[in-house]
Amino acid sequence: MGLMQLIRRRGFQHGLHPxxxxxxxxxxxxxxxxxxxxxxxxxxxxxxxxxxxxxxxGQEVVRGEPIAKAGGFVSVPMHAPATGIISKIxxxxxxxxxxxxAIYLKLYAGESQDILYGAPQHIDAMSSKELIEAVQATGVxxxxxxxxxxxxxxxxxxxxxxDTVIVNGCECExxxxxxxxxxxxxxxxxxxxxxIAMKAYNASRAIIGIEAxxxxxxxxxxxxxxxxxxxxxxxxxxxxxxxxxxxxIKAILxxxxxxxxxxxxxxxxxxxxATLAQIGELLPKSQGLIERVVTITGPGVSRPGNYLMAxxxxxxxxxxxxxxKPEAREVILGGPMMGAAIADWDTPVTKGVTGLLVYTLNxxxxxxxxxxxxxxxxxxxxxxxxxxNPSQLGLLARVGQYEIMESDYHLNDCFECGCCTYVxxxxxxxxxxxxxxxxxxxxxxxxx
Amino acid sequence: MSSVGIPVTVIHSSPxxxxxxxVDDIMRNVVYALIPVCLFAFIEYGISSLALIFTCVxxxxxxxxxxxxxxxxxxxxxxxxIVITGLLLxxxxxxxxxxxxxxxxxxxxVTLGKLIFGGLGFNVFNPALVGRAFLQAAFPVAITTWTPSxxxxxxxxxIPTTLTPPxxxxxxxxxWMDAVAADGFSGATPLALQKFGQITTDIGPLFTGQTxxxxxxxxSFLIIMCGAYLIFxxxxxxxxxxxxxxxxxxxxxxxxxxxxxxxANPMFMLFSGGLMLGAVFMxxxxxxxxxxxxxxxxxxxxxxxxxxxxxxxxxxxDGVMYxxxxxxxxxxxISHLTQSKIYGERSRKIIS
Numbered sequence: 001m002g003l004m005q006l007i008r009r010r011g012f013q014h015g016l017h018p019x020x021x022x023x024x025x026x027x028x029x030x031x032x033x034x035x036x037x038x039x040x041x042x043x044x045x046x047x048x049x050x051x052x053x054x055x056x057x058g059q060e061v062v063r064g065e066p067i068a069k070a071g072g073f074v075s076v077p078m079h080a081p082a083t084g085i086i087s088k089i090x091x092x093x094x095x096x097x098x099x100x101x102a103i104y105l106k107l108y109a110g111e112s113q114d115i116l117y118g119a120p121q122h123i124d125a126m127s128s129k130e131l132i133e134a135v136q137a138t139g140v141x142x143x144x145x146x147x148x149x150x151x152x153x154x155x156x157x158x159x160x161x162x163d164t165v166i167v168n169g170c171e172c173e174x175x176x177x178x179x180x181x182x183x184x185x186x187x188x189x190x191x192x193x194x195x196i197a198m199k200a201y202n203a204s205r206a207i208i209g210i211e212a213x214x215x216x217x218x219x220x221x222x223x224x225x226x227x228x229x230x231x232x233x234x235x236x237x238x239x240x241x242x243x244x245x246x247x248x249i250k251a252i253l254x255x256x257x258x259x260x261x262x263x264x265x266x267x268x269x270x271x272x273x274a275t276l277a278q279i280g281e282l283l284p285k286s287q288g289l290i291e292r293v294v295t296i297t298g299p300g301v302s303r304p305g306n307y308l309m310a311x312x313x314x315x316x317x318x319x320x321x322x323x324x325k326p327e328a329r330e331v332i333l334g335g336p337m338m339g340a341a342i343a344d345w346d347t348p349v350t351k352g353v354t355g356l357l358v359y360t361l362n363x364x365x366x367x368x369x370x371x372x373x374x375x376x377x378x379x380x381x382x383x384x385x386x387x388x389n390p391s392q393l394g395l396l397a398r399v400g401q402y403e404i405m406e407s408d409y410h411l412n413d414c415f416e417c418g419c420c421t422y423v424x425x426x427x428x429x430x431x432x433x434x435x436x437x438x439x440x441x442x443x444x445x446x447x448x
Numbered sequence: 449m450s451s452v453g454i455p456v457t458v459i460h461s462s463p464x465x466x467x468x469x470x471v472d473d474i475m476r477n478v479v480y481a482l483i484p485v486c487l488f489a490f491i492e493y494g495i496s497s498l499a500l501i502f503t504c505v506x507x508x509x510x511x512x513x514x515x516x517x518x519x520x521x522x523x524x525x526x527x528x529x530i531v532i533t534g535l536l537l538x539x540x541x542x543x544x545x546x547x548x549x550x551x552x553x554x555x556x557x558v559t560l561g562k563l564i565f566g567g568l569g570f571n572v573f574n575p576a577l578v579g580r581a582f583l584q585a586a587f588p589v590a591i592t593t594w595t596p597s598x599x600x601x602x603x604x605x606x607i608p609t610t611l612t613p614p615x616x617x618x619x620x621x622x623x624w625m626d627a628v629a630a631d632g633f634s635g636a637t638p639l640a641l642q643k644f645g646q647i648t649t650d651i652g653p654l655f656t657g658q659t660x661x662x663x664x665x666x667x668s669f670l671i672i673m674c675g676a677y678l679i680f681x682x683x684x685x686x687x688x689x690x691x692x693x694x695x696x697x698x699x700x701x702x703x704x705x706x707x708x709x710x711x712a713n714p715m716f717m718l719f720s721g722g723l724m725l726g727a728v729f730m731x732x733x734x735x736x737x738x739x740x741x742x743x744x745x746x747x748x749x750x751x752x753x754x755x756x757x758x759x760x761x762x763x764x765x766d767g768v769m770y771x772x773x774x775x776x777x778x779x780x781x782i783s784h785l786t787q788s789k790i791y792g793e794r795s796r797k798i799i800s
Contacts, residue, residue, distance in 0.1 A: 018467075257791075330459065332464055339464065341460055342457075342459065344457075364458055367460070372471040372472075372569070374569050375474075375569050376739055387790045387791055388790055389739065409787075422465060
């Protein structure tokens with residue numbers, strides 16, 4: 001294995017090696033988290049149309065019962081994360097700082113919290129179309145952070161086909177360890193999920209990509225797969241952002257997804273391990289997605305770990321349970337490279353939240369504050385995984401040339417991985433500038 | 449109220465991790481890397497070179513500070529970049545260069561080379577070379593008056609030209625040179641000897657800095673070591689010195705193979721004159737060089753080849769300064785024309 005492994009340890013261009021900080025939680029098994037007395041279930045936890053509530057104030061709901069239906073094809077239903085009573089449907093803060101409609105669910109104390117299932121489904125007997133509908137009914141979206149509805153990925157446009165399912169077990173974000181633990185503990189569910197995805201696509205093989213810093217996860221997945229010929233585990237170079245969809249496809253298949261295109265254009269579909277584990281577990285028993293694994297970590301909590309948390313748990317409740325320290329100041333939903341710091345700690349944990357990272361005064365004091373002019377050192381150019389020219393983009397952003405950034409310098413291909421900002425010796429907030437530029441371009445186009 | 453009270457919440461834009469190398473770290477390390485070169489200049493030429501370095505650095509720093517004040521901005525002298533300009537200007541001047549001229553050159557470097565474009569990050573040319581080019585045009589005699597290295601009494605007395613009173617021409621130093629030079633020193637650098645007399649100096653003295661030349665350019669060995677330090681600390685792009693020296697070697701080899709009497713061998717070319725100092729410390733100036741991979745190689749190769757072309761065909765013994773300045777001038781267009789192909793780029797035809 002040794003030599004083959006070395007040869008096969010493939011990667012992508014550029015990228016970088018930030019400190020990993022995974023030792024805080026990587027060996028802590030997934031533990032069930034307590035229920036919060038009040039759950040907040042936003043209607044828009046995914047990309048696409050918001051879900052439409054099917055409950056009214058004062059209605060009693062059972063854990064696992066649908067409480068909102070999909071608002072279209074690119075949308076998913078919501079299920080009650082616990083047994084209780086709907087207290088109101090009102091605005092709630094989200095990770096982006098906006099207030100959006102959400103269902104407030106007051107728990108019944110002392111309830112047994114048994115889950116309501118649907119009728120069991122026989123995967124083998126189901127057609128591709130039935131499988132896609134069943135996946136939508138579970139409410140599963142991409143659990144790696146993007147929260148793109150999974151059934152939409154499975155539904156291919158006419159005339160397109162997918163022969164390879166890529167399973168993303170990279171987890172390249174520092175601090176986060178949910179995928180790692182899911183691969184260690186829920187391997188069998190992942191395998192079931194892979195089979196369902198392969199069946200829906202009619203794909204001939206699946207490849208699980210795991211970064212080299214998780215040898216135990218790779219070994220466990222190999223053990224679970226056994227000697228099935230059509231599924232294999234590939235150990236990849238540990239490098240950020242190896243787990244980005246486009247980077248992983250390049251590393252595994254050696255193909256590049258065309259700019260602005262989707263993975264099926266190169267004959268593949270790509271899913272996070274946690275997404276597949278949920279599909280594998282939920283689909284056969286027709287259960288809805290009501291919980292997910294979240295890494296609570298960082299210097300600001302005293303009991304970091306990987307927790308199986310009901311969707312809708314308010315962040316403040318979650319942090320208090322994990323031992324929030326008084327010096328904690330900044331809470332980041334997701335990983336440190338791409339996650340969003342939240343202004344309101346009553347923001348609920350949603351389907352796309354992979355981790356809660358808590359920084360203290362200490363980390364904030366160490367943050368560089370002085371912004372220098374760009375000295376054109378080219379570091380950003382050398383790390384950009386998309387091969388953009390962040391230096392030039394930054395100079396254009398500085399003078400407000402947002403259209404030129406898009407037309408001549410491929411602004412919209414930037415997926416905001418943060419590599420350029422991480423290395424910039426001038427401390428220029430490049431990613432932030434790019435986000436502003438994209439937003440303004442979008443708004444200007446909408447106006448026309 | 450929660451049990452821990454309501455904390456003050458802070459939010460930042462992602463990423464929330466940051467590499468701890470800032471602009472002033474890089475600049476400070478370049479200064480560190482130049483210190484051995486300055487020390488060797490002192491050992492080689494004595495107190496005159498020390499006074500020259502001190503003058504250039506002081507005048508550069510003061511000029512930048514003054515102009516920042518006049519512009520009503522915070523002073524930018526604490527990012528160390530201006531110290532580099534002062535050091536590099538001093539190291540490219542003859543050790544006995546009159547101090548008042550050096551001060552004028554420093555002011556020109558800072559104002560016309562850097563501040564007029566908007567300060568650090570916006571300068572088109574390497575500021576030190578702008579100053580030197582000005583001095584070359586303004587004081588052609590003084591800037592080509594070379595003094596012997598390791599002269600007797602260099603630690604106790606100045607080279608007579610150093611202390612020329614402001615706005616006067618330097619005195620003739622022929623007699624002084626005859627007195628202090630160990631052997632028949634002709635007042636020419638190895639490059640001039642080669643160009644005008646076909647006398648090729650041995651590599652050994654060139655490599656270790658036993659020859660006449662500008663204050664800081666003579667010891668190729670020391671310059672390579674200092675550059676290696678910066679490359680090791682990942683604070684310099686190794687492709688620029690490697691590309692420039694490589695292309696210079698290649699072009700001079702072609703010349704040498706064509707006519708080995710008229711044109712010097714590549715080893716001599718690499719280790720003589722200002723090529724090493726220029727390639728390692730000046731061409732690699734981040735601000736004035738391209739950022740794209742292909743662009744960097746083109747830029748380096750252009751400067752290396754041009755240096756040799758000027759040396760072999762031009763009227764000057766050394767062409768490094770003009771090669772780098774021309775490279776600087778071309779750098780934006782090189783950058784623009786060599787944008788990398790991005791991940792998954794669709795060909796232009798499909799888009800339109």
